[in-house]
Amino acid sequence: MSELTDIEKAAILLISLGESDAAEVLKHLGPKEVQKIGEAMTQLDNVPQSRVESVVTDFLGVVSDQTGIGINNDRYIKAMLNQALGEEKAKTLIDRILMTTNTSGLDTLRWMDPRQVAELLRYEHPQIQAVVVAYLDPDQAASVLSFFDDKVRTDMVMRIAALDRIQPQALQELNDMLETQFSGTRTSQTTTLGGVRHTADIMNYLDSTIEAELMDAIKDSDEGLAQEIQDLMFVFDNLLDVDDMSIQVILREISTDILVVALKGADTSLQEKIFKNMSKRAAELLRDDLEAKGPVRVSEVEAAQKEILSVARRLADEGEIVLGGGGEDMI
Structure with a gap:
């Protein structure tokens, strides 16, 4: 059996714990982490008992070397577990987590499918x-x-960009309204929301077609605001401005398959930057893969690039790397 990734090890460990204990662990993880672990769970098949014991032993060794495990529990998991684990098992885990966590009405939205939030x-x-x-x-x-639709989306984005601080009472009222539907128990203390930077972060995740249309609509209404947003957006070409050490950290978390597709639509100078931050052997293999890769749809290239950017932003948020600012439309 090939060497396990950290995600696969986490999946094996959680399966070994059982639903109740797994739920206690999962409630302390972020949405994307749980989604990855859940997907890994579904892909595990016929794992030897010896491998399970090895994973548990390694985990106990890591824990014994620490005085405590630092866990970031300021965000909660979305309901993507339905796709990863199946509806019944996911519901069991989510119910356990929600029952044992003081989750506010607003925080509960992070568990919901985006379509459900939109309908709400x-x-x-x-x-x-x-x-x-x-x-x-x-x-x-x-x-x-x-x-x-376009009109509502444009209005919403411009309102988000104009947000700065919201009165605690107003946020409390909104939270209470949602809690009547979700039966939450904790009130949110967050009073800083939105702003141009948050708007730029949202724009980074939009489909490229929607992003372009939305940016044009914002320019028509407020050209200065559109420029502010664009200046703060970080796109794939901006990786050229990222220092080599940070590039190496990013590459450690990206699969070769995703990297090959993403680089199919990248400028030669960016490709070379990636190559020089890999071992000679790895760079040669990547070059070979790129040459052997046939035509790729633009949508696939954009999806791969956005996945890499998502990893880069997460690492930047965690303080692992530093990203530059400013950018232009993605290829």
Whole structure:
């Protein structure tokens, strides 16, 4: 059996724990982490008992070397477990997590499918729509926006960009309204939402066609705002401005298959930057893969590039790397 990835090891460990204990662990992870682990669970097949024991032993060794495990529990998991684990098992885990966590009405939205969030907001006041979308993580917010028509989407994005701080009482009222539907128990203390930078983050996750149309609409209404947003957007070509050490950190978390597709649409100078930050052997193999790769649809290239950018932004948020600013439309 080939060497296991960290995600596969986590999946094996959680399966070994059982549903109840796994739920206690999962409630402390972020949405994307749980999605990856859930997908890995579905792909595991006939794992030898010796391999399971090895994973558990390695985990215990890591824990014994630490005085505590640092866990970021300020965000909660979306309901993507339905796809990863199946509806029944996912529901069991989610119910356990929600019952044991003080989750507010607004936080509960992070568990929901973007289409469900969009339907929930469809007939709300535009300002309420903007506040709720601004509260979501950028990738989920972008997905929610995709379910609205152009006019509503443009209005919502401009309202998000204009947000800065929201009165705690107003946020409390919105939270209470949602809690009547979700039966949450904790109130959110967040008073800073939206703004131009958050808007740029959301735009980064939009489909390229929607992004271009939306940017044109914003330019027609407020050219200065459109320029501010564009200046803050980080796109694939901007990786040229990232230092070599950060590029190496990013590459450690990207599969070769994704990298090959992403680089099919990249400028030669960016390709060379990637090559020089790999071992000579790895760079040669990547060059061979690129040459052997046939034609790739633009949509596939964009999807691969956005996946890499998502990893880069996560690493930047975690303080592992530093990203430059400014950018132009993605190829």
